[in-house]
Amino acid sequence: MTHAIQPKPGVLEIRPYVGGESRIPGARDVVKLSSNENPFGPSEAAKEAIRKAVHQLHRYPSTDHTALRTAIAEVHGLDPARIICGNGSDEIITLLCQAYGGPGTEVIHTEHGFGMYRISALAAGAAPIEVHEQERKVDVDAILDAVNFRTRLVFIANPGNPTGTMIGQNEVGRLAADLPEHVMLVLDGAYAEFVDGYDGGAKLVDERENVFMTRTFSKIYGLGGLRIGWGYGPAHAIDALNRVRGPFNLSELQMAAAEAALKDEDYVDRCRAENTRMRAWLAKGLNDLGVPSDTSFANFVLARFESVEEADACEAHLRSEGLLVRKTAGYKLANCLRITVGDEASCRRVIHAMTAFKDRDG
């Protein structure tokens, strides 16, 4: 039924984001490997910071996030004036689309790109444009071919989700250099910390006026439940986003936890090392069972099956064993399953269950 009161064009085209499942009715010992969360949770320092911040909950939070921006700038060697903090990096993506997108404009995302790009573009009234990938890898030439005078933003996640693949800094630099002047390249670095020595594109941001980087505390920092992200960009873009941003978009709990998590660099290093170790183990175990995957640079593996039916059957089998993984049909990867790298015990359970599945398969 249509109503006289109508949302603006685009809104009803949005298919709401579906998060990774977290429960199996009636099952115990469920392991959630469907949302790329850190299996070890946040640093103890972050939890302690929250306990302390609890005493100030009657106070409105800082509107300019100075303490957190200063900490981010120190740890990553960035200019604190060109950092913006958000309620998850999802909010930064939203702010970018609100500030630059609108009716008559286009926002480019790639074939297997993160679902929030399309949702945020539509919510802003812009047209999302999907560009194909080359064997589950971002294709710079295909993006450049899709750019026109209406294009305002190009979103790529590097490493990508749910592919886990990465394109090299030469390719990213070439994309930034070849985009017309009216287009901003957004590098989503949600998984940047899992790549040893990778800056997420920060240097490119410093070198150019048309590159913006987003980062999150939801993945390696284990704070997905608290919703904290940030962006780094040219001064003109930070200024635009700050005009659109709500003044109290982050609570003191969020900022205190993020600052403490950031400063516990030993913990991040340990999580990165453990992820690298178990990711290789998981990928090899899957491959030995005849389930290949692209080399992943993130905290998950995209397992590829011979058919959609096999992927679905495997997901059902894993579920029956209390293992929740992510179906990726919504990302045009219906023959794949995205499996978060859990702790060692979880990875062993996955391979154990997959072995039984393959045996049953014949």
Ligand SMILES: *Cc1c(COP(=O)(O)O)cnc(C)c1O
């Ligand atoms: C998980 C993820 C994010 C993080 O979103 P938050 O809102 O910060 O939790 C952003 N981009 C990609 C590609 C992701 O996978």
